[in-house]
Amino acid sequence: MTKASPRELLIAALARRIKGCRHVAVGNASPIPAAAALLARAQSNGAMIVYILGSRAHNPYGDGARELFDSAGQGRLDAFFLGGGEIDGQANVNLVTVGEHDRPQMRFPGSFGSAYLYFTVPKVILFREEHSRRVLVPRVSFVSAPGTSPPGVHRTGGPSALVTGRCIFSFDRARGRFALETIHPGQTALSVRAETGFDYDAPPQVSVTEAPGAGELRLIRGRISNEMAEAYPVFARREWPSHDAQAAGR
Amino acid sequence: MTKASPRELLIAALARRIKGCRHVAVGNASPIPAAAALLARAQSNGAMIVYILGSRAHNPYGDGARELFDSAGQGRLDAFFLGGGEIDGQANVNLVTVGEHDRPQMRFPGSFGSAYLYFTVPKVILFREEHSRRVLVPRVSFVSAPGTSPPGVHRTGGPSALVTGRCIFSFDRARGRFALETIHPGQTALSVRAETGFDYDAPPQVSVTEAPGAGELRLIRGRISNEMAEAYPVFARREWPSHDAQAAGR
Amino acid sequence: MIERLDLDALVARIPDGARLAIPADYAGVAMEATRALLRRGARNLRLVTVPTSGLQADMLIGAGMVVEIETSGVTLNEHGLAPRFTAATKSGRLRIVDTTCPAVHAGLQAAEKGVPFMPLRGLLGTDVLAQRKDWRVTDNPFGERGDAIALLPAIKPDIALFHAARADRHGNVWIGRRRELAAMAHASAATLVTVEEIVEIDLMASDQTAAGVLPRLYVGAVTVANRGAWPLGFIDLYPADDRELARYAAAARTDRGFAEYLEGALRRAA
Amino acid sequence: MIERLDLDALVARIPDGARLAIPADYAGVAMEATRALLRRGARNLRLVTVPTSGLQADMLIGAGMVVEIETSGVTLNEHGLAPRFTAATKSGRLRIVDTTCPAVHAGLQAAEKGVPFMPLRGLLGTDVLAQRKDWRVTDNPFGERGDAIALLPAIKPDIALFHAARADRHGNVWIGRRRELAAMAHASAATLVTVEEIVEIDLMASDQTAAGVLPRLYVGAVTVANRGAWPLGFIDLYPADDRELARYAAAARTDRGFAEYLEGALRRAA
Numbered sequence A, B: 001m002t003k004a005s006p007r008e009l010l011i012a013a014l015a016r017r018i019k020g021c022r023h024v025a026v027g028n029a030s031p032i033p034a035a036a037a038l039l040a041r042a043q044s045n046g047a048m049i050v051y052i053l054g055s056r057a058h059n060p061y062g063d064g065a066r067e068l069f070d071s072a073g074q075g076r077l078d079a080f081f082l083g084g085g086e087i088d089g090q091a092n093v094n095l096v097t098v099g100e101h102d103r104p105q106m107r108f109p110g111s112f113g114s115a116y117l118y119f120t121v122p123k124v125i126l127f128r129e130e131h132s133r134r135v136l137v138p139r140v141s142f143v144s145a146p147g148t149s150p151p152g153v154h155r156t157g158g159p160s161a162l163v164t165g166r167c168i169f170s171f172d173r174a175r176g177r178f179a180l181e182t183i184h185p186g187q188t189a190l191s192v193r194a195e196t197g198f199d200y201d202a203p204p205q206v207s208v209t210e211a212p213g214a215g216e217l218r219l220i221r222g223r224i225s226n227e228m229a230e231a232y233p234v235f236a237r238r239e240w241p242s243h244d245a246q247a248a249g250r
Numbered sequence C, D: 001m002i003e004r005l006d007l008d009a010l011v012a013r014i015p016d017g018a019r020l021a022i023p024a025d026y027a028g029v030a031m032e033a034t035r036a037l038l039r040r041g042a043r044n045l046r047l048v049t050v051p052t053s054g055l056q057a058d059m060l061i062g063a064g065m066v067v068e069i070e071t072s073g074v075t076l077n078e079h080g081l082a083p084r085f086t087a088a089t090k091s092g093r094l095r096i097v098d099t100t101c102p103a104v105h106a107g108l109q110a111a112e113k114g115v116p117f118m119p120l121r122g123l124l125g126t127d128v129l130a131q132r133k134d135w136r137v138t139d140n141p142f143g144e145r146g147d148a149i150a151l152l153p154a155i156k157p158d159i160a161l162f163h164a165a166r167a168d169r170h171g172n173v174w175i176g177r178r179r180e181l182a183a184m185a186h187a188s189a190a191t192l193v194t195v196e197e198i199v200e201i202d203l204m205a206s207d208q209t210a211a212g213v214l215p216r217l218y219v220g221a222v223t224v225a226n227r228g229a230w231p232l233g234f235i236d237l238y239p240a241d242d243r244e245l246a247r248y249a250a251a252a253r254t255d256r257g258f259a260e261y262l263e264g265a266l267r268r269a270a
Helices: A006-017 A031-042 A066-073 A114-120 A189-195 A214-231 A233-239 A241-248 B006-017 B031-042 B066-073 B114-120 B189-195 B214-231 B233-239 B241-249 C007-012 C031-040 C055-062 C083-091 C101-113 C127-131 C179-187 C242-251 C255-269 D007-012 D031-040 D055-062 D083-091 D101-113 D127-131 D179-187 D242-251 D255-269
Strands: A023-026 A049-052 A079-082 A086-088 A097-099 A104-107 A123-128 A159-164 A167-172 A177-183 B023-026 B049-052 B079-082 B086-088 B097-099 B104-107 B123-128 B159-164 B167-172 B177-183 C019-023 C045-050 C066-071 C095-098 C117-120 C136-139 C148-153 C159-168 C190-199 C219-224 D019-023 D045-050 D066-071 D095-098 D117-120 D136-139 D148-153 D159-168 D190-199 D221-224
Touching: A006 A031, A006 A123, A006 A159, A006 A214, A023 A031, A023 A066, A031 A049, A031 A079, A031 A123, A031 A214, A031 A233, A066 A114, A066 C101, A066 D101, A066 D179, A079 A114, A104 D083, A114 D101, A177 A189, A214 A233, A233 A241, B006 B031, B006 B123, B006 B159, B006 B214, B023 B031, B023 B066, B031 B049, B031 B079, B031 B123, B031 B214, B031 B233, B066 B114, B066 C101, B066 C179, B066 D101, B079 B114, B104 C083, B114 C101, B177 B189, B214 B233, B233 B241, C007 C031, C007 C190, C007 C219, C019 C179, C031 C055, C031 C159, C031 C190, C031 C255, C045 C055, C045 C101, C045 C179, C055 C066, C055 C083, C055 C255, C083 C255, C101 C117, C101 C148, C101 C179, C101 D101, C117 D117, C159 C179, C242 C255, D007 D031, D007 D190, D007 D221, D019 D179, D031 D055, D031 D159, D031 D190, D031 D255, D045 D055, D045 D101, D045 D179, D055 D066, D055 D083, D055 D255, D083 D255, D101 D117, D101 D148, D101 D179, D159 D179, D242 D255
Parallel strands: A023 A049, A023 A079, A079 A123, A123 A159, B023 B049, B023 B079, B079 B123, B123 B159, C019 C045, C019 C159, C045 C066, C066 C095, C159 C190, C190 C219, D019 D045, D019 D159, D045 D066, D066 D095, D159 D190, D190 D221
Antiparallel strands: A097 A104, A159 A167, A167 A177, B097 B104, B159 B167, B167 B177, C117 C148, C136 C148, D117 D148, D136 D148
């Protein structure tokens, strides 16, 4: 078996973080988190319920698009993956605009459910493959969802980690601050620091993100790549081109 | 064809009052209004949508029990029939208790949807077969639903008439007062006054409630009696015993 | 795989003192489970009827297992007043929280959405509102000054209990058009369901069946109960047993008649 | 019998200036009707996306027919940013009312229930909330002092427009699991639907089909549009046409590319 690709590493790393969750949801334009959720689900022996926005096969709801949010409001959604046009060191997320709201320099698609799910899902995992000072900024231009809230704000959820193409940060909600947890193969503590626009804690020695095992890789390249072809056909074709024939045959 | 029974007269009289409505609902324990709604529907050439609580065949909703109330809130429910343990001269309705709420002399089943539908349905027709001073009282003990509301209260509906086993009153919302409209065969202005516990207006000469025509009677005794056997089997058997065999054969 | 229990184990999940949500007679009442609960002898139940009840509430009340009922109406419909409910209201031993149907739906929807309250029109000037110390009236902040509107707190039952046509092995339950059962389950901490049958297909696999499903996410346990709503009717599967309901209505008029009926009903069901 | 119109007559029911509710890409987008609307040249539309949109909003915006969009997100998903939306945001010609998905659902539910507003958790401290002068924050009257909660006004579109699998001759429309379409229709003054087919059965006659139905009470008119969501996919009937979507995404990067694409798309569809 060939070595895990960088994306397969991310898929396995994200999947590990939601192990044991009963109900996990993946939002818009999130192929890597979607693959991670499907991997964790495949490993859960049927216990994990996974929702992938835009997927017909992975829609566990009977009440339409509202049910994702309602179930989160009920405390029934354990984990959610969230991206960000910009993410800052307090885990604030911007999915809307850079610059003036009405005349932006940059416009992202929109906040989607972030302004709600960030408050209501116990374990929100921020994910953005691009790890650069353009994305990881000192302070977001627009707060689609705040990383922390003052005392008194009803909040049962929030960010637990930030996973990027270079590393994994854990988030300390009390301190409102990220700490470097592991770096991916090929990165150094210095390279991560250089590409990150916000300050964070780092241990003196940082370990390397665990690569997927042979069993995980087999699952990813087999069942998961096939499942991914339904909701993320473009991604699946690009990431696992050799599996096209197999997927088409299903 | 035999002459219309008193109940058949009521069915026809109620049906006439909802002619032209697009959407009509009938609540709990209301066999005569249910038959009236079914009659009006049969005469509407498919235009009228009728909901009969507890009926499977006459349930036009896809959103469960909530949809009756939601559709009324949207302004989509044109007419509703409402009964009352007590009804007073201001069209206040009591479906809860006579006497102290916590130690009542008399307990009725409960307010059902009246505390909402009386406010939101443009044409609410009060119906109570028993016309006595026990039911038609000077002042209800408990207001399940008020006949009128002070200015400023958001109210798009309310009572339009009160139909009993003796007569039909129309209701003047501005004055908050009933007026005798017609009396049923066998009644007199005096007999009605004697059995009514509240004051109301009456014309010098009061006409008699129009009896159902032959076509209406045929419909009532045919199609309507059969349709009624589903939601109101006990009533249908008692009212149209000769139609039992016919209904059973359907 | 969903946990499948026998009836006694199912109703053992309903603790004494539980706030128990039950559906209206037309929506799938778990009568067989109710008989199991009556056999066990539950205590201090607080019923929430969604939005009304009949035989089920009347029997639980008659057996002295209910301390409180939040309801828009309790009635045996064509068989008359609910006799044990009516008797209990006069005894002062049952706390009756009168409400109105859309307020029950709104309260469940508030819990379903994870919000503390829901506004509702109507209600102003009623004694239903006047009696409810837990309801509030506020000025509509989006309206003219003085546009009063009622706010109703979320209704969060401990347990929802109902009967449905079928479930699959994963615990997805087909409720058809009775979407108030979904709201009830969403609002409740746990949901217990009896079904006519367990089917081998995955009810979520096709849109045709999924459109009527309460998903397994909400379902705690399922028990097969054949004709589980009897003597009430159940959708197109069986009509109400009017003779049995008339028998109950007549018997339950007196304490003694009810006790005899109950004994017979529990013996037969055992 | 439901009124059955041809496509041009259907979209003629959408007046210039209408507040138009449209579903997300996965829920049944009436693309064939949208092309008819583009041919007609609607003006000053105010879109409400339920809760997001993609190709449909992007084309209407690109054609200059939209003055305002209330949305949680506009994106071509795997095909990248929505290019005409993105360009319009920078031009200042399009009023963007940013929202978040559950706020759209809550606003429609408020209209569905006939209440002026709905509370929603979350939101506090976001710039989404800060931008919305039409939203309010209040103290939860059922909570501790200082428990702030957002109140969102009802969203009442003039028209809801979507595509569904089938309707019957009465106008009952089968929406399956896409219950947000029901909420959208309930909230809207009028609902226009394109369907793949008209079926001969009464969809309300059996609980099996009725469970997925938007009843005729809400449906203004129905038009048959074969493959009416193309090039978007539609439930299990056809997948998205990824090649066509990629072609759009590439073309619409420039004003000129979009104009050429649009001309071709409208010509072909005519």
